[in-house]
Structure formats: structure tokens, C-alpha cells
Amino acid sequence: MKKQVCDLTVINNTRLNHDNYLIELKPSIKLENIQPGQFVNIQVKDSPTTFLRRPFSIHDVNYYNNTFAILVKTVGDGTFKLSKIEKNETLDVVFPLGNGFSEPSKGEKILLIGGGVGIAPMMHMARESKNIGVEVHILLGARSESDHILVNEFSQFGQVHLTTDDGTLGIHGFVTDHDIMSSKWKFDRFYCCGPDPMMHAVAKRAKALKTECEVSLENMMACGFGVCLCCVTKTNEGNKCVCTEGPVFNINDLEWQI
Amino acid sequence: MADLSVKIHKLELKNPVMTASGTFGNGVEFDDFIDVNALGGILLKGTTLHHREGNDYPRMAETALGMLNAVGLQNKGVDYFCKHIYPIVSKYSTNVIVNVNGSTIEEYIELTQRINELEHIAAIELNISCPNVKEGGMAFGTSCPMAEQVTREVRKVYDKTLIVKLSPNVTNIAEIAKAVEAQGADSVSLVNTFLGMAVNAETRKPVLSTITGGLSGPAIKPIALRMVWQVAQAVKVPVIGMGGIASATDAIEFMLAGASAVQIGTANFNDPQCTIKIIKGIEEYLDRHKLLSASDIIGKLQM
Numbered sequence: 001m002k003k004q005v006c007d008l009t010v011i012n013n014t015r016l017n018h019d020n021y022l023i024e025l026k027p028s029i030k031l032e033n034i035q036p037g038q039f040v041n042i043q044v045k046d047s048p049t050t051f052l053r054r055p056f057s058i059h060d061v062n063y064y065n066n067t068f069a070i071l072v073k074t075v076g077d078g079t080f081k082l083s084k085i086e087k088n089e090t091l092d093v094v095f096p097l098g099n100g101f102s103e104p105s106k107g108e109k110i111l112l113i114g115g116g117v118g119i120a121p122m123m124h125m126a127r128e129s130k131n132i133g134v135e136v137h138i139l140l141g142a143r144s145e146s147d148h149i150l151v152n153e154f155s156q157f158g159q160v161h162l163t164t165d166d167g168t169l170g171i172h173g174f175v176t177d178h179d180i181m182s183s184k185w186k187f188d189r190f191y192c193c194g195p196d197p198m199m200h201a202v203a204k205r206a207k208a209l210k211t212e213c214e215v216s217l218e219n220m221m222a223c224g225f226g227v228c229l230c231c232v233t234k235t236n237e238g239n240k241c242v243c244t245e246g247p248v249f250n251i252n253d254l255e256w257q258i
Numbered sequence: 259m260a261d262l263s264v265k266i267h268k269l270e271l272k273n274p275v276m277t278a279s280g281t282f283g284n285g286v287e288f289d290d291f292i293d294v295n296a297l298g299g300i301l302l303k304g305t306t307l308h309h310r311e312g313n314d315y316p317r318m319a320e321t322a323l324g325m326l327n328a329v330g331l332q333n334k335g336v337d338y339f340c341k342h343i344y345p346i347v348s349k350y351s352t353n354v355i356v357n358v359n360g361s362t363i364e365e366y367i368e369l370t371q372r373i374n375e376l377e378h379i380a381a382i383e384l385n386i387s388c389p390n391v392k393e394g395g396m397a398f399g400t401s402c403p404m405a406e407q408v409t410r411e412v413r414k415v416y417d418k419t420l421i422v423k424l425s426p427n428v429t430n431i432a433e434i435a436k437a438v439e440a441q442g443a444d445s446v447s448l449v450n451t452f453l454g455m456a457v458n459a460e461t462r463k464p465v466l467s468t469i470t471g472g473l474s475g476p477a478i479k480p481i482a483l484r485m486v487w488q489v490a491q492a493v494k495v496p497v498i499g500m501g502g503i504a505s506a507t508d509a510i511e512f513m514l515a516g517a518s519a520v521q522i523g524t525a526n527f528n529d530p531q532c533t534i535k536i537i538k539g540i541e542e543y544l545d546r547h548k549l550l551s552a553s554d555i556i557g558k559l560q561m
Contacts, residue, residue, distance in 0.1 A: 002290045003290040003291065004290070004291075043529075048323075049322070051320050051321070051322070051323055051475065052325060052527065052528065053528060094530065219315060219316075220316060220318050220319075221318070222327070222524075222527045223526070223527040223530075224527075225530065226283060227280075227282055227288075227303075227526070228280075228327065228527055229280075229303075229312065229317070229329045229332050230316075230317045230327060230329060231318075232315055232332070238311055239311055
């Protein structure tokens with residue numbers, strides 16, 4: 001769909017745990033063909049230190065109700081103010097932005113890997129992939145048990161595998177320590193979003209396993225639609241904007257030392 | 259309804275609102291959001307003779323009511339521009355202006371000659387004020403003799419409207435403006451960004467890969483406004499004002515201080531439709547004050 005800037009109505013704001021909120025938004029225009037991995041850019045009101053818009057992955061889309069959700073983790077004043085938004089208030093949003101994950105083919109087996117708030121784009125990806133007959137596995141990594149959110153929701157679309165840094169839930173360690181990332185599983189594709197060191201570790205494993213792998217980057221950006229040229233990442237074809245030429249990149253196109 | 263049109267030398271603008279180079283891509287990025295042809299003119303992303311990769315990431319730091327950037331003129335060079343970008347921007351009926359950059363006088367001249375051949379480019383903005391390149395850029399805009407020399411040489415090879423974009427990182431901006439006017443500039447645009455810096459206290463490192471960068475946004479507006487006023491007093495050529503303009507009121511303030519037109523920069527990032535809102539706001543202001551023309555407010559600051 002065409003890029004828009006408009007006020008969206010908050011349908012729900014649900015607190016998921018100590019620092020994560022799921023905000024459901026309804027536009028007045030019809031949502032069409034939102035690709036998993038695309039994002040929105042939100043102007044936060046009443047936060048003097050938040051001058052620029054803040055990008056958020058589109059977490060999930062409900063075409064029937066014409067709503068979509070974003071996952072907000074409170075890290076600074078902007079996300080804190082955003083977390084306080086209430087039902088029926090509006091948010092000034094530019095959307096949909098960026099390119100999504102490439103679509104897997106029917107019959108393929110894929111692994112979605114999310115770390116921390118990086119799990120955000122994976123719900124829509126899991127839903128859409130299952131819909132087209134793809135076998136979906138979801139690997140979620142977090143610091144501790146209390147940081148794991150939306151596990152039941154993910155389990156509707158595939159088998160969920162968990163890790164925690166402190167061993168309080170699932171496998172003790174990072175996502176790459178989980179057996180699901182070993183060679184015996186033979187996935188057709190990995191899709192990954194999370195902290196940079198985690199994405200690098202996943203990319204390294206994918207390369208060793210010769211598994212196709214896409215990562216979703218989150219560089220600091222000013223505009224979100226390809227004019228400020230601030231959010232660039234180095235690729236085989238020179239600097240590319242994460243906002244318009246990403247945020248999803250195939251690891252083979254990035255100049256990562258993996 | 260008031261007449262919004264203004265003139266910058268030979269350029270006829272249907273309204274005084276243009277976009278600032280580097281904040282508007284090549285215009286097409288805004289096609290989903292606005293009717294680009296409704297603007298007085300658009301300034302394309304800074305172009306150089308040769309391809310430039312720009313500076314390393316991080317190139318941006320958010321600051322109080324503004325941002326620092328250190329993009330470093332990333333662009334694919336003039337050959338690519340002529341072949342791929344020019345055909346696309348030629349579709350616009352509004353004034354399309356190329357922002358011209360060089361690291362040497364020869365580069366400025368050669369690039370200007372190439373742009374001079376392009377029929378649909380209404381004017382050039384000679385950028386002697388980019389703070390984010392190692393060679394050239396701001397060095398030309400912070401010394402009177404160098405600003406004079408580059409303007410004089412470019413003037414010799416360019417017969418359409420020549421706008422010179424000034425750096426605020428100088429002791430006396432009016433002197434530089436007078437110097438480029440004397441060498442044939444048809445207009446001056448100001449201000450480019452202010453050299454600034456951001457530090458991350460936790461990591462104890464600079465935020466930008468280049469350590470310093472250019473500050474823009476509402477944070478710089480009062481200083482930009484003062485400089486526009488000073489320059490408007492000093493020169494006879496039309497002044498194009500910019501620096502933190504985010505609303506029609508901001509734009510009107512610049513015009514009252516002496517700007518014949520304005521450029522909107524960083525505000526495009528926050529609201530890609532702000533330029534259209536600013537045009538509408540200027541029109542409402544003129545009607546409310548029972549003024550017939552946008553020219554009626556240029557330099558009409560009451561002392």
C-alpha cells in the first residue's frame with residue numbers, strides 16, 4: 001500500500017510484563033498487503049527529548065478488524081510516554097515503511113529467531129508463513145524468564161523454542177546455543193531480528209550451515225523513507241539505507257565479518 | 259485569496275516554500291505524501307562530480323529540538339544524476355534546483371557546466387557550506403576570498419539563476435554574502451547547518467563517526483533568523499531563508515526579516531506533509547492580515 005502519514009486510533013494498550021507493551025492501532029484507511037518485517041514511524045507527543053519519530057516493527061496485522069499492533073519496550077522517555085497511551089487516543093504514524101522478509105515457499109521449513117524486543121516482526125511473519133503452508137519454528141531468546149512474552153501467541157503458528165541468558169526458562173544460553181540451530185534440523189531459511197551481536201552470531205551459524213538467512217536491522221534514522229541518508233549500513237553495493245533498502249537484508253549482501 | 263508568488267532573480271515561484279537540499283531526496287520520495295508540484299521549488303540532494311559513499315555510520319545524533327548529521331554528501335555523482343535522476347525529476351512542473359558541491363574550484367566548474375546543459379534544471383544552489391566533507395565544502399564558505407573566487411568562476415559558466423548557499427559557521431555572514439553578491443550571485447540561501455557535536459557519556463565516545471556534524475532543526479531557528487535579517491540588510495539580491503522552519507509562522511518570521519522565500523529542511527523528516535501545511539498557513543496569514551501578496555511581507559519587520 002501507499003505510504004501514509006495519519007492519525008491512528010489506539011484500540012488497546014496491553015501491558016505484557018515489566019517493560020513491554022502491545023499497542024493495537026486502527027487506521028481509517030484500509031490495510032492492504034503489509035509485508036512481515038515492514039515498520040511504522042511514530043511521533044511521540046509530550047516528550048521534549050524525543051524530537052524525531054521512533055520506528056517500530058509491525059508486530060501483527062488483523063485485516064478483518066483493520067488493525068495492526070506494535071510492540072513497545074520502554075527504554076527511554078519516548079517509549080515510556082508511548083507506553084502510557086490510552087485507548088481512543090491517537091498516534092501520528094507514517095506507514096508502512098521498508099521492505100519485508102522474503103516470502104518462504106509452500107512446504108519449506110523456516111526458523112524465526114527473535115531476541116528481546118526483536119521478536120516484534122515475527123508474529124506477522126509466523127502467521128503469514130503458516131497461512132501459505134510453511135512449517136514454522138520460532139526461537140525466542142531473552143535475558144530471563146520474566147522477559148519472555150507472547151510465547152502462547154507464537155505457539156499458534158509453530159513450535160516455540162526458548163532460551164534465557166540466566167537459565168530460568170528454556171535452554172540456558174544464547175539463541176545460538178539452542179539445539180534447534182544445529183545442523184540436524186535442516187531449515188530452508190532463518191529470519192532473525194534482535195540485538196546486533198545476536199544477529200551476527202546467527203548469521204555466522206547460518207553461513208556455516210549454508211542456510212539462507214535474513215536479518216532485520218534497526219539503525220538510527222531521522223526520516224524513515226530514504227531522504228536523510230542517516231541510517232545507512234555497508235553492503236556489497238555500497239552504503240544502503242536501512243529504512244528503504246532494508247530493514248531486512250540477506251546476510252550475503254552485508255559487509256559483516258562472519 | 260492572496261497572491262503567493264515570489265521571484266528569486268529569474269525564477270518564478272508560485273509560492274515562497276521550497277525544500278532544503280538533503281532533506282527532500284529527489285522529490286519522488288515524497289510523491290506518496292504530497293503533490294510536489296504544489297511547492298515553490300525543490301532542492302535536490304547535494305550532487306558532486308564523482309560518486310561519494312559519504313561518512314561511516316553513525317551519521318546522526320538526536321539533540322534537543324534538533325539533530326546533528328554527518329552524511330557527507332553521499333550521492334552517485336553527476337553521470338548517474340544525468341542518466342537516472344534527471345529524467346525522473348524532469349516530470350515536475352515546479353522549479354527543480356540542483357545543489358552543487360565540489361572539493362576544488364575545477365570540480366565546481368565542471369559540475370556546473372554539466373548541470374547547465376540540463377534544460378529542466380531551473381537554477382543551481384552553489385553549496386559552499388557543507389560541514390561534513392574533509393575537502394572543499396565549508397572551506398569555500400568560511401573565507402571571503404575563497405567564496406568570491408568560487409562564485410566568480412562558476413558565474414562565468416552558468417547563465418541561469420545562481421544561488422549561493424552560505425555557512426553560518428563564520429564571524430560575519432553579511433560580509434560573505436556581500437562578497438558573493440559582488441561576484442555575480444543572483445541570490446543567497448542561508449543558513450546551512452551549524453557545526454556541532456554530541457558525546458555519549460556512558461561510552462565516553464563521540465556519537466558521530468566524524469566526531470562533529472551539522473546541527474539543524476528548531477534549535478537553530480533564532481540564530482538563523484538573526485543571520486537572515488543581517489544578510490537581508492547587507493545585500494540587494496533576494497535572500498532565501500532557512501534554519502529550523504517547521505510552521506507557517508516560522509516561515510513568515512523569516513520573510514518579515516527579509517527572506518523572499520524559505521526552504522524547509524529537517525521538518526520534512528518529522529512531517530512529510532509540512533511544506534503543504536506551511537503554504538496553506540502563509541495564505542491564511544495573508545488573508546487574515548488583508549494582504550494581497552506574499553511580497554507584501556518580505557522585509558516588513560516593524561522597528
